[in-house]
Structures are given as C-alpha cells and as structure tokens.
Amino acid sequence: MRITGKMDSKNDTFGHRFEMKQLLGRGSSGEVHLAFDTYAQRDVAIKMNRLSLFDDPVAGNRNRKMWLNETRLAGKLQHPFIVQIFEAGSTDEFNYIVMEYMAGGSLKQFTVPDKLLPINRLIDILYKVCNALDFATKMGVLHRDIKPANILLGADGDVKISDFGAAFSIESDLTQVDMVGTLPFVAPEHFRKALPSQQNDIYAVGVMAYQLLTGRYPFTAKSPEDLIYQKLNEEVMSLEGWRSDIPQALRFAVHRAMHPDRELRYTNWRAFFDDLVAALPQIAIPEDSRFDSTRFNSMRKFSFFADFSDNELWETLDISRTLTMGTGKTIIEEGKIGNNLFIITSGEVVVSKNGKEINRMKAGDCFGEIGYLDEVRHLRSSSVTATTALELIEVEGKSLRRASDGLQSRFSKALLTLLVKQMRNTDQMLFSMMGIE
Known part of the structure; x- marks a missing residue:
C-alpha cells in the first residue's frame, strides 16, 4: 500500500x-x-x-x-x-x-546466524524487555505481539518495546482484539482458547531469545498447520544443538520461558529476569563492563532504594555511575564544595569531623546528603574515607535536581528517612555517654 x-x-x-x-x-x-x-x-x-x-x-x-x-x-x-x-x-x-523515534532499527536485524549479538549484550536486552513487560502487566496490559521486529534500538543502543496495537487489557478497559500475534511467538494455550495471561508474553520472549541466540526459530514446521501441531505436541530442539557457548543458566531460562506447558513455564516476570541475570556470571565479561541489568539488580537489594519504583531506579541509573576505590582513599573532604550523593554497594568507610571519627558505614548506607541538601553552599560537613576496598554508586547532584519530580521526591523522602535514623543513633550515643537509657 x-x-x-x-x-x-x-x-x-x-x-x-x-x-x-x-x-x-x-x-x-x-x-x-x-x-x-x-x-x-x-x-x-x-x-x-x-x-x-x-x-x-x-x-x-x-x-x-x-x-x-x-x-x-x-x-x-x-x-x-x-x-x-x-x-x-x-x-x-x-x-x-x-x-x-528509535534510530537503531529493530532486533530483527540480529536474527540471522552471521549477525547474532554477543550473549552478554543479549541478556542485558532481554532483561530490559522483561522489566518493561512486567511494568505493563502491573498496569493491566499484555502486549501479545512480542517479536524482534517490535523491539527497537536507539542510536545509543538502548532498547524499547513498540506496537501495543494488539494489547489485551486485564481489566478490559481497552478494545479487545481477537486474533493477534505472529504465529511462531504465539503460546500453545492460545490455540486451546485459554484466557490470555502474562505467560503468553513470557512465552513470546522465550521464542524471541531462542531466535536471537541461534538465528533460527525453535520449530521446523513448513506450514501454519504443522507449526500449531508442533507447538501443541512436540518439544523444540535444545539450544545446545545449535551453540555450545550458551551458559547453562541461560539455556535453562530460555527453555523454561517457552515451555509448552503453562504450568511449567515462568509464572511471573521477576523469576524470569532474575534467572537471566544469574547467567551473566557464567560469561567472561571485561572488568570495565557493567551492564545496566546487573546494576539495576544490585540497586534493588539495598534498603535505600526499597521504595523506589522500577521507573525511578532506571532513571537513577541514567544519572549515576559505579566507582571502585582502594583502602585509604578519601571520597569526600570536610569543608570542600560538592553535592553528589554516594551509596555504598560493597566495603566500608569511616566518617570523620575535625579529624575525629564519628561514624562508620557499610554496604547499603548513603553519604554526601548534607552537601546535596545544602542548596546554597554545598559544603561537605565531614570527610569520608575508605577503610576497605570499596564500590559505590555516585549520583550526580546537578542531574538529580533536573530529574523528574517523582524521582526528586523519592530521593528527598529517602534522605529524610536517613537523616532521622542518623539523629536517633546520635541521640542514643549521647544518652549512653550520659548514662541515660
């Protein structure tokens, strides 16, 4: 046309x-x-x-x-x-x-055997797709047409899902479309007239992952009728049959996602993308390569980010970076200007004022909040020094002030909770020194 x-x-x-x-x-x-x-x-x-x-x-x-x-x-x-x-x-x-506008085309270009993506890059992409579909599910929406052509890439290589025209609303506030999807990616239960669920999309991501790993569909059928029969009655060829370098954890995750029996398939997105991330340690990755999926999963574990939504965590990733430092390294210095925030992901630091130790912090703790909250001077109220090998998330203060209202509000609440906790700890120390219980 x-x-x-x-x-x-x-x-x-x-x-x-x-x-x-x-x-x-x-x-x-x-x-x-x-x-x-x-x-x-x-x-x-x-x-x-x-x-x-x-x-x-x-x-x-x-x-x-x-x-x-x-x-x-x-x-x-x-x-x-x-x-x-x-x-x-x-x-x-x-x-x-x-x-x-997504300038990098779609994932379809990487579905042929001689143009496959590196496995670690593919895991990162699949993780983000799963995270987005998990969000859509929580919003009451099933995509129902997941395939490489509907996963687009930006000029920077980032990934986004497109084309929700076939979407199904769990709460029925959308106009429902009956026959949808692209046949190789349609779950077997669809042909048994089962009610759509997130497991339909999970199945489609599994088939897409198989195709992006091998450059082939997991089925050998030559006609639509044969394909439906295979989906309902036969097992797919193992990924090992095509490639020997796919980590065992990844093979398990993909085959479970596309299992023909819905009872044996993943029942939710969280379990699926947790298994995807588990496959990364089995891959040789350069030490200076940190994938967003790994950083996201790491941040999710810390209490500081407990109340952050997935969207807010991804936005935080965009305005932050990961730092590693050796023992004895000073991260911030008392009296100097600075407004960046730091969250410890591993290791410990000592906090000192006027040369005297006043606190120690470990993984999950945050520091640098006074310089950020002091909008006039941005002066550091104390020094912070690594007492062990240290890994940090550094959040840029200027970028945080330009971030969405929702993210700024979330950080403000988290920092307020942190300050209240610190004040209580200080009170307890003073009371203890004075012999008051």
Missing part, C-alpha cells in the same frame, strides 16, 4: 508543524515516516494509516480496534524501555500516531 495524494504535501496537512524527512517503512496498513517536530524541536516517527482501512469489510473492525488500543495507551505506559507515544489524531485522509 502506498499513501499518495494529499500525503505528498504532508506539511500542509499537518499545519507546517512536521517536516517530513524520509520514509522509514511501508506495510499493508500504512506508512511510517521520520519527521522533525518543529514545535517540540525533536525527531519523531509518525505512523499513518488510511481512513479507508476502517471500512474494509474483512479487517476493518480489527484495524480500528488496534489503532484505538495504541492511542489509548498513550500516557499510560510511561517506562524507559517502552516507546513513548506523544500524540495521536486524524486528518481528512488518514489517522496518525506521533511517537518516539
């Missing part, structure tokens, strides 16, 4: 707001264009569908439902690994959706 006529003067149709730059793709339902939004001053992708698609006697109703699904989810699924929809609307000629 090609959109012509008024589409040749698209700038007129869009009131001169969007400058069309190039055609990104064309399918049976419409076109996707790269454009520049002159209002927001950013590149965007615009999906355009002919209005006549809704009048098609065979697929019109389904097309309408899928378009409504995608537009109604705008604003609901705000997550760092889900493509953001900015707006949607209609002209006299077509419906359109304006969304985030």
